Amino acid sequence: MSKRDYYEVLGVSRNASDEELKKAYRRCAMKYHPDRNPGDASAEAAFKECKEAYEVLSDPAKRRAYDAHGHAAFEQGFGGGGPAPDMDDIFGDIFGTIFGGGSRGPRRGADIGYVLELDLEEAVAGVEKRIEIPTLAECSACAGTGSEDRKLEPCLTCHGRGQVRFQRGIFTMQQACPDCGGRGQTVRNPCRVCHGAGRIEDEKILSVKIPAGVDNGDRIRLAGEGEAGPPGTPPGDLYVEVRVREHPIFRRDGDDLHCEVPIRISQAALGAVVNVPTLGGEVEIRIPAETQTGKVFRIRGKGVRSVRSRVPGDLYCRIVVETPVNLTAEQRELLEKFEATFTGEEGRRHSPRSATFLDGVKAFWDRMTSS
Known part of the structure; x- marks a missing residue:
């Protein structure tokens, strides 16, 4: 080709x-x-x-x-x-x-990824977590050398340089030694525990400090806490990725929080002062008379102080007018009397959206029947 x-x-x-x-x-x-x-x-x-x-x-x-x-x-x-x-x-x-170094020498240990699930409160406030990581650790029997007597000898192929050169046409090429992997040393007496690898499968427990304000997808790098590398090479890194669990009340959007606040019909019609939750405790908001479902109230500074901006976001409270259920006989009677007052033009004045909707429906059917 x-x-x-x-x-x-x-x-x-x-x-x-x-x-x-x-x-x-x-x-x-x-x-x-x-x-x-x-x-x-x-x-x-x-x-x-x-x-x-x-x-x-x-x-x-x-x-x-x-x-x-x-x-x-x-x-x-x-x-x-x-x-x-x-x-x-x-x-x-x-x-x-x-990449922090090409192929001039042996590679370091592999990086490890770990997904850490947090509650919203933990992500916002910051927390310290202990995690258990399966990994390749340095063999303690040979101190990571891979050698039973912990002695390494110069590689006979590259003579300890870790690199080999050869001719390719008019060019002289160089690459990591294929026998020692670029280390420049070889094991003559392999360790009986790790069989010369210098590493063994293990688990380790780490304490991870999660800074306040982290969000979904944020990663925390712990240098040197990844897998141990081949003999004579440094370990990799551990990357802890944050996943925030769904919250029963709040939904996070960047630095802002959103929630729904249910109120009764009477509170929506007459106005009221209601307590709403925040991550720092309850605060009061004043609901004006004649408030409709969907009205949003903004509470400044009650969102999240992210790890990047350090400026707190806001809390947005969306009002939901709740229909009462499980009515008593007295409540039902009162509502029936109340409903009876919504007749004729007086009813239209009290329910403008409903009146507009009904007018739209009537006009639609008029067009349908006349066509």
Whole structure:
């Protein structure tokens, strides 16, 4: 299958500057890097394609050859072997910025993700939680060395350097040593507990401080609390993702809180002072006479003080006029007398929305019958 144009691979014009090439490659690397797409063969292929394109276009001499002759400039017999897309070391300077180090040495331990469920009150006020994490921990029998006697010997393949070099056409390539994984040392006498891995399956209990104001999806990073790395490498990190449980009263929207406040028909008609809950205790709001369902009252500063803004949001109380149930005989009689007063034009004056609705219904049927 023919190769795609290198400029097309990186999404840049043929007169792109070195800085534009670098930015384009970083975007490509961030999108397709294997660490971000584990097990995705298509992403891995795209990543290699991006690396190959950048290796050529970032070198002035290779770029001139490519601009003049295209891919043929790197075919056997034209001027040397083509670029090797699987040699990570060529791009170490870029991955040092993007991922904290390319493939110049052994990788650190894997990061761990943990989902922590909180009540709304805990998320708003902040809390300290103890969590239990299944992980790969450093083997205590060999102190993480993987060696029964805790002694490591220089790798015979790379002579302790952790890197090997080889020739590919006119280019000299370098990559992590395949025998020692880039560590530069090997185990001659494997530990009987971890079988030379330097790590064992374990569980650990951690105390996590959750800052006040966290919300769904917020992540807290605990450096060095991830899986232990291979012998001689640092551990990964632990990322605790917050999930806030649904609350029976409040709904959070950013820094604001929303709730519904049910009131009786008499309170809505005559006006009243009602107590409404907040996360800091009850407050009073004054309901004016003739309040309808859907009216929203705003209570400033009774929302959430987020971890980002540090400015508290507001509480929005939506009024819901509740129909009374389980009426006594006396209550039913009073309501019947009250309903009897809503007749003729007097009734229309007291129920403007109902009157408007009925007028609309009458007009609709008039149109239907006349058509």
